[in-house]
Amino acid sequence: MKKIYLPRDAAAKALGSDEVAAALADALSARGEEAQIIRNGSRGMIWLEPLVEIEENGTRFAYGPIAADQVEDLLAGKIKTLGPVEEIPFFAKQNRLTFARCGLIDPLNLADYGAHGGLTGLARAAAMSAADIVAEVIASGLRGRGGAGFPTGIKWKTVSEAAGPQKYIVCNADEGDSGTFADRMIMEGDPFCLIEGMAIAGLATGATRGFVYIRSEYPDAIEVMEEAVNIARAEGVLGADVLGSGKAFDLEIRVGAGAYVCGEETSLLNSLEGKRGVVRAKPPLPALEGFMGRPTVVNNVLSLATIPVIFEKGAAHYASFGLGRSKGTMPIQIAGNVARGGLFETAFGMPLGELVNDIAGGTATGCPVKAVQVGGPLGAYMPPSKFDTPFAYEEFDGQGGLIGHAGVVVFDDSADMVQMARFAMEFCAVESCGKCTPCRIGARRGVETIDRIAAGDATAIPLLTDLCETMKDGSLCALGGFTPYPVMSALQNFPDEFRATPANQAAE
Amino acid sequence: MPRDHSDTNNQDITAIVMRHLGMEGPLLPMLHALQEEFGYIPEGARPIICDALNITGAELHGVISFYHDFRTTPSALHSLKICRAEACQAVGGNALSDRILAMLGLDWGQARADGKLVVEPVYCLGLCACAPAAMFDGKLIGRASEEKISKTLSEVGL
Incomplete structure (x- = not known):
């Protein structure tokens, strides 16, 4: 049967993808045509949303942005394609590791997930010792994607070696920074990837329980994650016997209540415990005294969602990307006043100016770029004179900035x-x-x-x-x-x- | 949409509170469930929660008042949230919210006289690549404009 892909991602919905889906279903039945409409995640080319992909002879051709009233013309072949979706320059220039499946598969189809490399990493980790899992993460060079850039493997090692009657994996999905939406996109577009990463974290540290703390402003992500957890539990990915390993890990979705500061790990833990989201002084580190005072891994969505590909393809493969101490890839979110906004995953090291001028195509208004805020509301405004700064942790630090959660918000010359x-x-x-x-x-x-x-x-x-x-x-x-x-x-x-x-x- | 609870009774509240007691850190899920049911956190829920969780009224008040999401009075029937964060500002978000507020004759957080609509600020809906962003009840609006928002409001007769 003919396959038509149309994202269920919140940004695509905000631009009318639900209306397009309804119009497509109507138009197909009016034409007496049979086709399967798959609501995938977003490919990240938000300026093209709603982006419809029609599969022909195994190739997915892109059309976008498509409005509901263009659907008849689309089915009649009157709308020109943008070409195979993976050949669109914005997409073709990326190194998609963390986001490899996002937009490719039906987010809630576990078989589809497995057919595209999903669960390979978890199966490999399940056969490894906890110490070997931790060593693999350390070797990958993965650093915390929430902003602080602390080595993920070291954090896991601390929790793994800590004694406690119960340990926890807490996923920080309180993505409150303006200009960032990668956590939302992966939760809506490839939720099993996050679940798999958390399960591997559980195996590595001996934690058997986990929480995903999602901000309340993300109702679509909450819905998809809840459904994905239920499916994963029913299929034995979560539960008392993770993938037949004999080890237990299960998780719950928790919803924030509109406090930006709860994106800070200690206030998130307080919130999860049912307290005011007030920051705790460190030490003690959450790794030793976290949720309920017990050893807890607190990792960002992107850190955990990058774990499966590290185990699928090996730490050396992941570490072969990047620049200096910034190993691997970063899903950079390009937003604000840009011609081509969206998610661009690339190896660390691309100069900021190339991202803004070449990849994003400059401002949407066509006026000169005045400043770029990188890293959310707590990130520095970088002027064009600093556009040769490579996108990486130490390099941005050296310029008085930070990459944070890799949100890039572009302002034109009207900014005050x-x-x-x-x-x-x-x-x-x-x-x-x-x-x-x-x-x-x-x-x-x-x-x-x-x-x-x-x-x-x-x-x-x-x-x-x-x-x-x-x-x-x-x-x-x-x-x-x-x-x-x-x-x-x-x-x-x-x-x-x-x-x-x-x-x-x-x-x- | 919360149902009418002019006859709010303690059994309803107790049932919701009890349903969450088995959780680790049950308070936020409990408050969300109460607000989902009643549209706000009813005063009458406080002693029931305090008893069930063995916390003081002051502690509970501290939590309820800390989070922007929790309301202690009934809200307007519909809510329009407009993003005020940087990415939306970069494409005229402030001017848009100024025009919408002027058009409706409202200020941030001020309910319309008939209690049917309130306009609230929100800091980031994760739609930063298709800004400015707004949300009417549960529906997200990307590349929001006066026309799009007016159309959405008029669809429900506002």
């Missing part, structure tokens, strides 16, 4: 950098958990200080700099500690805007 700096402080004030003073009070004073600058009081600039230093050094977690990145990068890279305020202009 003073207002963007103010927004960073305002956001921190709204979302601060309130535990430490530099963040709770500092963010409010930061808003007021930037307002003074905006009103023309240039004497407030050193005060803002000083406040940022205090927040950076004195905050308990990355919320207060990293809010100075966007603020100071805006001030340092666009100093004229902070001085070209109404009062100054009047004086000239």
Whole structure:
């Protein structure tokens, strides 16, 4: 039977894919044609969504963006194809390891998952000792994809060697950073991949229980993950005897309640325990005293979803990609004011400018790029003069930035950098958990200080700099500690805007 | 859509609370379930939860008031959420929300006089590559515009 693929991904839905699916079903029956409509994940080329793929002789031809009222023409062959989907330059230039199956398969079809390499890694891990599993992850060079970049294998080793009556694997799916959507996409497009990664983490550490903490703003991801967990349990991927290994691992989906700070691992653990999502001081590390005070692995969705391919293809294969200490690939999310927005998975090391100008095609408005915020609300604004910075952990750090969860938000020349700096402080004030003073009070004073600058009081600039230093050094977690990145990068890279305020202009 | 619970009774609340007691860290799932059922966390649920979990009223209040999602009063019938985060700002999100609020004559979080609609800010819906983003009840709107949002509102007679 003819196969037609149309994403069920939230971004595709937001652009009308459900309406297109309904129109397709109607049009097919009106034409008396039989075809199977498969609701896949997104291929990540969001500017082409809703992207319809029609399979012909084993090749999937892409059409997009398709609106519901174009469906008749599409079936009548009146719409020109974009070519085989995997030959579209944006797609062809990627190294898809973590996202290899996303958009390719029916996300909730376990057989389809297995036919495309799924569960191979788990089967291999199940035959290995816990120490060997940990050694494989260390050898892969995988670092925490949530932003901190801590070596995943080392974290697992700590939990593996810790004693405790019960250990846990907690997946941080509280993806709150603006400009990031990779966690959402993989949960909606390849949920078994995350489940498989968590099961391997369980085997490695002796943890038999897991949680996926998903933010409430992601209803589609929650729905797909819940269904996938039920299927995995029914098929013996989860449960008392994982893939016949004799070892147990099971997991639950938990839903956040609209607090950005719960993306910080210790406040996430408090939230999971049913407390206020307040940050905990470290030490003790969650690896030793995490959920319910017991040894706990807390990993980002992307870290865990990358585990299966490491075990399927071997640590050496994964580590052969990348730059310096940034091994492997990163699913970079290109967003904001861009011609071609979406998910682009590539080996670490691509210069930022190539991503913005060549891959994303510059701004959607056609105006010059003014700044690019990398790493979410806590990431620095990088001006075009820093576009030769390779996309990797240490390289960005060296330029006063961070890659965070690899969200890239592009702004054109209409961006008001003073207002963007103010927004960073305002956001921190709204979302601060309130535990430490530099963040709770500092963010409010930061808003007021930037307002003074905006009103023309240039004497407030050193005060803002000083406040940022205090927040950076004195905050308990990355919320207060990293809010100075966007603020100071805006001030340092666009100093004229902070001085070209109404009062100054009047004086000239 | 929460059903009408003008006759809210303690049996309903107790049943929901009890259903979650076997979980590890049951409080958030419990509060979500109560809000799903009643549209908000009823005052009457508090002593029942405190008893069941052996926590104080102050601790429970601390949790309920910490999270943006939990409401303690009935909400408007429909909610429109507009993203205020950076990626949406990069493509005119602020101007869009200003125009929508002006069109409706509302401020952030202020329910319409007839109690049928409230417009709330949201920080990121994960639709950053098709911004600006909005969500009306459960329905996501990508590349949101005044026209798209007006059309969505008019479909339910708002």
